[in-house]
Amino acid sequence: xxxxxxxxxxxxxxxxxxxxxxxxxxxxxxxxxxxxxxxxxxxxxxxxxxxxxxxxxxxxxxxxxxxxxxxxxxxxxxxxxxxxxxxxxxxxxxxxxxxxxxxxxxxxxxxxxxxxxxxxxxxxxxxxxxxxxxxxxxx
Numbered sequence: 001x002x003x004x005x006x007x008x009x010x011x012x013x014x015x016x017x018x019x020x021x022x023x024x025x026x027x028x029x030x031x032x033x034x035x036x037x038x039x040x041x042x043x044x045x046x047x048x049x050x051x052x053x054x055x056x057x058x059x060x061x062x063x064x065x066x067x068x069x070x071x072x073x074x075x076x077x078x079x080x081x082x083x084x085x086x087x088x089x090x091x092x093x094x095x096x097x098x099x100x101x102x103x104x105x106x107x108x109x110x111x112x113x114x115x116x117x118x119x120x121x122x123x124x125x126x127x128x129x130x131x132x133x134x135x136x137x138x139x
Contacts, residue, residue: 009103010106013063013100015093017100018067018071018096018097020049020050021046021050022092022096024046025045030042034080034084047065067100073109074115083119091119094119
Protein backbone atom coordinates (compact mmCIF):
# COMPACT_ATOMS: atom_id res chain seq x y z
CA UNK A 1 0.00 0.00 0.00
CA UNK A 2 1.36 3.38 -0.98
CA UNK A 3 1.26 6.07 1.74
CA UNK A 4 -0.66 9.27 1.04
CA UNK A 5 1.84 12.10 1.17
CA UNK A 6 1.39 15.71 0.14
CA UNK A 7 4.82 16.93 -0.99
CA UNK A 8 3.65 20.55 -0.98
CA UNK A 9 2.88 20.40 2.75
CA UNK A 10 4.75 17.58 4.49
CA UNK A 11 3.06 16.46 7.71
CA UNK A 12 4.37 17.67 11.06
CA UNK A 13 6.26 15.01 12.99
CA UNK A 14 7.46 14.55 16.55
CA UNK A 15 10.76 16.12 17.58
CA UNK A 16 11.64 12.77 19.17
CA UNK A 17 11.13 11.05 15.81
CA UNK A 18 13.43 13.62 14.20
CA UNK A 19 16.10 12.68 16.75
CA UNK A 20 16.25 9.10 15.44
CA UNK A 21 18.21 9.87 12.24
CA UNK A 22 20.41 12.41 14.03
CA UNK A 23 21.23 9.99 16.86
CA UNK A 24 22.04 7.30 14.31
CA UNK A 25 24.51 9.59 12.55
CA UNK A 26 26.07 10.67 15.86
CA UNK A 27 26.50 7.02 16.88
CA UNK A 28 28.11 6.35 13.48
CA UNK A 29 30.62 9.17 14.03
CA UNK A 30 28.90 11.53 11.59
CA UNK A 31 27.64 14.09 14.12
CA UNK A 32 28.83 16.98 11.96
CA UNK A 33 26.44 16.03 9.16
CA UNK A 34 24.83 19.47 9.40
CA UNK A 35 28.15 21.04 8.42
CA UNK A 36 29.47 18.35 6.10
CA UNK A 37 26.28 17.18 4.39
CA UNK A 38 25.15 13.60 3.84
CA UNK A 39 26.67 11.12 1.45
CA UNK A 40 24.55 8.56 -0.40
CA UNK A 41 25.80 5.96 2.08
CA UNK A 42 24.71 8.15 5.01
CA UNK A 43 21.26 8.54 3.44
CA UNK A 44 20.85 4.79 3.06
CA UNK A 45 21.91 4.23 6.67
CA UNK A 46 19.51 6.92 7.92
CA UNK A 47 16.67 5.43 5.86
CA UNK A 48 17.32 1.99 7.38
CA UNK A 49 17.55 3.40 10.91
CA UNK A 50 14.26 5.26 10.59
CA UNK A 51 12.46 2.21 9.20
CA UNK A 52 13.93 -0.05 11.91
CA UNK A 53 13.54 2.21 14.95
CA UNK A 54 10.28 4.11 14.42
CA UNK A 55 7.06 2.30 15.23
CA UNK A 56 4.72 4.54 13.23
CA UNK A 57 3.00 4.25 9.88
CA UNK A 58 4.88 4.49 6.59
CA UNK A 59 3.66 8.02 5.78
CA UNK A 60 5.01 9.29 9.11
CA UNK A 61 8.39 7.62 8.50
CA UNK A 62 8.61 9.18 5.04
CA UNK A 63 7.73 12.57 6.53
CA UNK A 64 10.57 12.18 9.07
CA UNK A 65 13.02 11.32 6.31
CA UNK A 66 11.90 14.23 4.10
CA UNK A 67 12.13 16.66 7.01
CA UNK A 68 15.57 15.37 8.04
CA UNK A 69 16.93 15.63 4.51
CA UNK A 70 15.53 19.15 4.26
CA UNK A 71 17.20 19.98 7.59
CA UNK A 72 20.57 18.85 6.24
CA UNK A 73 19.90 20.78 3.04
CA UNK A 74 19.05 24.04 4.85
CA UNK A 75 22.30 23.78 6.80
CA UNK A 76 24.19 23.82 3.50
CA UNK A 77 23.49 27.57 3.39
CA UNK A 78 26.28 29.81 4.61
CA UNK A 79 23.92 31.54 7.05
CA UNK A 80 23.09 28.29 8.86
CA UNK A 81 26.66 26.99 8.84
CA UNK A 82 27.87 30.18 10.53
CA UNK A 83 25.10 29.96 13.10
CA UNK A 84 26.07 26.37 13.86
CA UNK A 85 29.75 27.29 14.18
CA UNK A 86 28.92 30.12 16.60
CA UNK A 87 26.37 28.19 18.65
CA UNK A 88 27.64 24.63 18.58
CA UNK A 89 25.73 21.50 19.46
CA UNK A 90 23.43 23.44 21.82
CA UNK A 91 21.36 24.26 18.76
CA UNK A 92 20.80 20.63 17.80
CA UNK A 93 17.62 19.95 19.80
CA UNK A 94 15.98 23.27 18.83
CA UNK A 95 16.93 22.69 15.17
CA UNK A 96 15.31 19.25 15.23
CA UNK A 97 12.19 20.76 16.81
CA UNK A 98 11.98 23.51 14.18
CA UNK A 99 12.51 20.98 11.39
CA UNK A 100 9.78 18.77 12.86
CA UNK A 101 7.17 21.52 13.10
CA UNK A 102 7.90 24.15 10.44
CA UNK A 103 5.87 24.09 7.24
CA UNK A 104 7.76 22.18 4.56
CA UNK A 105 7.37 22.00 0.81
CA UNK A 106 9.48 18.96 -0.12
CA UNK A 107 10.42 20.37 -3.53
CA UNK A 108 11.69 23.68 -2.15
CA UNK A 109 12.90 22.65 1.29
CA UNK A 110 13.12 25.03 4.21
CA UNK A 111 13.76 28.72 3.58
CA UNK A 112 17.13 29.41 5.29
CA UNK A 113 16.09 32.85 6.53
CA UNK A 114 12.76 31.66 7.97
CA UNK A 115 14.43 28.59 9.44
CA UNK A 116 17.11 30.73 11.11
CA UNK A 117 14.49 33.04 12.61
CA UNK A 118 12.45 30.13 13.94
CA UNK A 119 15.60 28.50 15.32
CA UNK A 120 16.71 31.69 17.07
CA UNK A 121 13.22 32.03 18.60
CA UNK A 122 13.27 28.42 19.81
CA UNK A 123 16.73 28.84 21.31
CA UNK A 124 15.69 32.08 23.05
CA UNK A 125 12.64 30.34 24.55
CA UNK A 126 14.84 27.53 25.84
CA UNK A 127 17.38 29.96 27.24
CA UNK A 128 14.64 31.98 28.92
CA UNK A 129 13.11 28.85 30.43
CA UNK A 130 16.43 27.67 31.85
CA UNK A 131 17.54 31.06 33.18
CA UNK A 132 17.37 31.30 36.98
CA UNK A 133 14.68 33.54 38.38
CA UNK A 134 15.87 37.04 39.22
CA UNK A 135 14.96 38.30 42.65
CA UNK A 136 15.00 41.93 43.48
CA UNK A 137 15.63 43.30 46.93
CA UNK A 138 13.73 46.45 47.74
CA UNK A 139 15.56 48.83 50.02
